[in-house]
Amino acid sequence: MRVVYLDNNATTRLRPEALEAMRPYLGELYGNPSSLHAFGSQVGRGLDTAREQVAALLGVRSQEVIFTGSGTEANNTALRGYAEAAPEKRHIVTSPVEHPCIQEVCAYLKARGCEVTEVPVARDGTMDVAAWKAALRPDTVVATAMAANNETGVIFQYVELAAACAERGIPFHCDGVQAAGKIPVSLKDTAVSSMTIAAHKFGGPKGVGALFVKRGARMKPLILGGHQEKGRRAGTENVAGIVGTGAAAELALRDMPVEATKVKALRDRLESLVLDRIPGSLRNGHRDLRVPNTANLGFPFVEGEAVLLILSQFGVCVSIGSACSSGSTEPSHVLRAMKVPESHIFGSIRFSLGLDTTQEDVDYAAAKVAEAVERLRKVAGKEPARK
């Protein structure tokens, strides 16, 4: 069956060049980089290169990059690490549209006595810098917001949010998982204290995250027990995976203009086709302040999950909410925070394109989405009035 994969915000295909780079480390170059003998230590050079490649993607110094086992681990490390480094401060600022791994760590810290302020987002999913600034307090231990939202693609002005934090001496952690590799990120001259990325969101392997930690940032490690990653993350390195991450980072940086042109044009085409064909449909999130590959579209009188399952039968892969909250019957916390109307919140679908998405893919998907929604509405006997 033809597969039209429009779920690249859930995970991407490992780029063949990244696999090629990994290959020696899945074979001959199997030493432990911590070993003192030459056979082991030569493997460390692969880690060095990968660190430089990831640093280039983020516009930082390679010494400021540590590798983890996932983006989730990196986000856990940052938030708990700041909280533990300054236990006398007991206040956290965040947004209501963060990924569950940020939200759950905030809830964990809240259960241990921290106060958590969620600065509301606008109807279009954006964050007001002035409102953010107003939420900061002298006892704020960390403020955290994402660079781009996983469900809607909406971009936060994270550089400005970070600057507001820096004025008050507050560390700013940014979940950059959905931004890195899709839009230019250059942290060097910003006040961002740390940023998480996940390799499998930009063509790297699953099982590798990275955390930029600005020089001088005070953050305790989460995983203890070895000198690896400058003492910030213990455990034998996933050498092959890290090498693949570096290669994917380099490719993502090279192909960024393709995201901004080809991918964006296809996303806009998909969006127009779907919105034109399906009565009552609307876009969730700001039209322009979005990563180029993501469209979140809402359809009244249908369940998103039912649409998704019909599309799956047609080979079209999309998602509702995030993969990490699947299994939940609750509507998306992101759309709820954006006050998406009840009529649309249960019938919203995320389309996330990739570098290899074609116009045929988009046209096929748009046709099948219209077909699925129409079929479901017929069954339910409901149909919005034509505009």
Next chain:
Amino acid sequence: MRVVYLDNNATTRLRPEALEAMRPYLGELYGNPSSLHAFGSQVGRGLDTAREQVAALLGVRSQEVIFTGSGTEANNTALRGYAEAAPEKRHIVTSPVEHPCIQEVCAYLKARGCEVTEVPVARDGTMDVAAWKAALRPDTVVATAMAANNETGVIFQYVELAAACAERGIPFHCDGVQAAGKIPVSLKDTAVSSMTIAAHKFGGPKGVGALFVKRGARMKPLILGGHQEKGRRAGTENVAGIVGTGAAAELALRDMPVEATKVKALRDRLESLVLDRIPGSLRNGHRDLRVPNTANLGFPFVEGEAVLLILSQFGVCVSIGSACSSGSTEPSHVLRAMKVPESHIFGSIRFSLGLDTTQEDVDYAAAKVAEAVERLRKVAGKEPARK
């Protein structure tokens, strides 16, 4: 240059069959197992199979196995997870020869008010069950000991240690990293509450650990933010790595008899050759209560690191202490806890064989070790009296 790799306790070569099993998941089968569409969810079957294979290696049920990003992460998860699940209990029992990732988490918990009792080991590195039992208290939140020591290969009677804990209602966590795949492990009818293993120690990929958690064990998760691994470890699964881990576990189980016969015979041959040729040398650790692949041998009047570096020039890979504590100038905490004499503690070397080690490897290594020690002693002008 010929490479004789005798550092399999640091890491092993990925088995080609494991790489073969991983290949589809590094290519076509790239979906996110948490996705609701068929393209993603089919990937979950690879995880299911791997879970069954790892469960078979440990003699447990597959529902009791969770995957992590490393053995270190699994050990961190277990110890902190027990401590957090029963915060009213503030006492930990352990041994003084544990891996740094156990020791450092104990130190972390100690700094937060837990009392830590280290039950001493005997001169031969073994643990006395009665002494262990005597250290347990009503407020002991977790007792933890390794199955086999990474530096000496000495085996603890962990089933008996676990039973002693169970009598008092105390969870027993076992670091099984150096035992799994080398000696039979069957936890089903034991009181072991949890056990850590690491894929890259038995022919699987780096970047994957697993944690057996006995049904009903009360353990809080370390990494929060998603429903994966039954809520015990959030984050998108390292699918390819986990599939490779399962394949390696199956092969390790199949080849266990080779460890007990061929590998053991070669280890014993290496040990005899070295002890015969080098005056004053001795074995660290119990002769029989050891995993079959490990020999830790001490040579007076030389520095272990100097021996290691000369051997590295000959292509012979060995280690001093553990790779995870490399960079440290302190003598091995394991040998210190065993009260190895000062004359030998700085000149001790770990040899750890693998399934593909040959007799030629062993004979070559023994000759080069003798040569290296002799050369260093000549430089230092020291020589022990011949027996």
